[in-house]
């Protein structure tokens with residue numbers, strides 16, 4: 001069976017979503033990634049990010065901690081190693097270094113995709129991370145999530161040679177460069193080429209492909225990539241359609257009843273840490289922004305959801321959208 005992963009998405013794939021998604025659709029997801037948790041220069045986590053990483057908030061994973069990967073944003077080996085140890089104490093079996101975030105505030109601090117710019121520094125940082133982890137006899141898995149480069153896909157050649165030297169547990173490649181942000185078609189040929197170079201350079205870690213998997217129409221392209229990739233990471237596509245991995249695995253299509261239930265449970269799970277209706281609705285609107293395609297004939301009802309300011313207004317608007325759409 002094809003292995004699908006749930007991508008990390010800051011502000012979206014926090015513990016309420018991971019937990020509820022796992023309970024409703026988790027049987028076709030091999031791993032969930034937390035959004036990045038920042039390892040600050042003074043060895044500190046933001047309270048909100050730490051809360052997200054705690055397994056006590058994700059009871060559906062209590063017996064399956066290996067299915068959640070803690071993603072770390074760090075620009076130095078020492079802060080990464082500290083964060084890795086903290087995540088290990090919380091019960092994580094795998095941590096993942098973010099080498100892909102394109103946001104200027106991140107890149108300017110030489111983190112995320114910013115690390116792809118200076119390959120000499122990155123090489124040194126990664127070598128230190130793996131050497132120290134080995135010295136400490138720490139068996140935690142360390143994986144990377146990268147892009148093909150910062151400006152140009154040709155940068156992948158040097159990057160893959162660096163990654164091939166390391167005992168990575170997995171290499172996730174988002175088939176874009178930083179300058180693409182999330183736009184346009186993924187660079188499939190450059191992805192294949194990068195994997196070829198990684199293998200020719202002696203890299204043995206499983207490869208995960210990431211980029212623009214949205215529906216069953218992409219199954220042909222997934223098949224084609226299986227020669228290169230061992231697993232497939234779903235990002236925006238699985239926010240648009242929480243049953244995407246089930247559909248890709250040959251299962252039933254998402255029903256409106258399921259989607260309605262999923263969104264309702266998310267709403268009440270967010271109320272754990274967002275007490276005010278208004279702010280909670282803003283949070284839900286981040287999800288609704290991904291759902292407009294499914295409801296493209298219901299602009300009036302979507303607008304009412306966007307304009308709602310209280311729990312009552314919100315649920316009345318959601319109910320009228322599902323009634324107007326009419327699908328079961």
Ligand SMILES: Cc1cc2nc3c(=O)[nH]c(=O)nc-3n(C[C@H](O)[C@H](O)[C@H](O)COP(=O)(O)O)c2cc1C
Nearest residue numbers: 007008009010035036174211212213234235236237
């Ligand atoms: C709103 C948003 C937040 C994201 N946050 C993260 C993150 O915290 N860590 C990360 O590695 N990637 C992050 N990503 C990138 C996704 O994990 C993924 O690589 C990207 O969306 C491409 O996959 P897709 O085409 O399936 O969406 C984010 C993407 C979006 C749109």
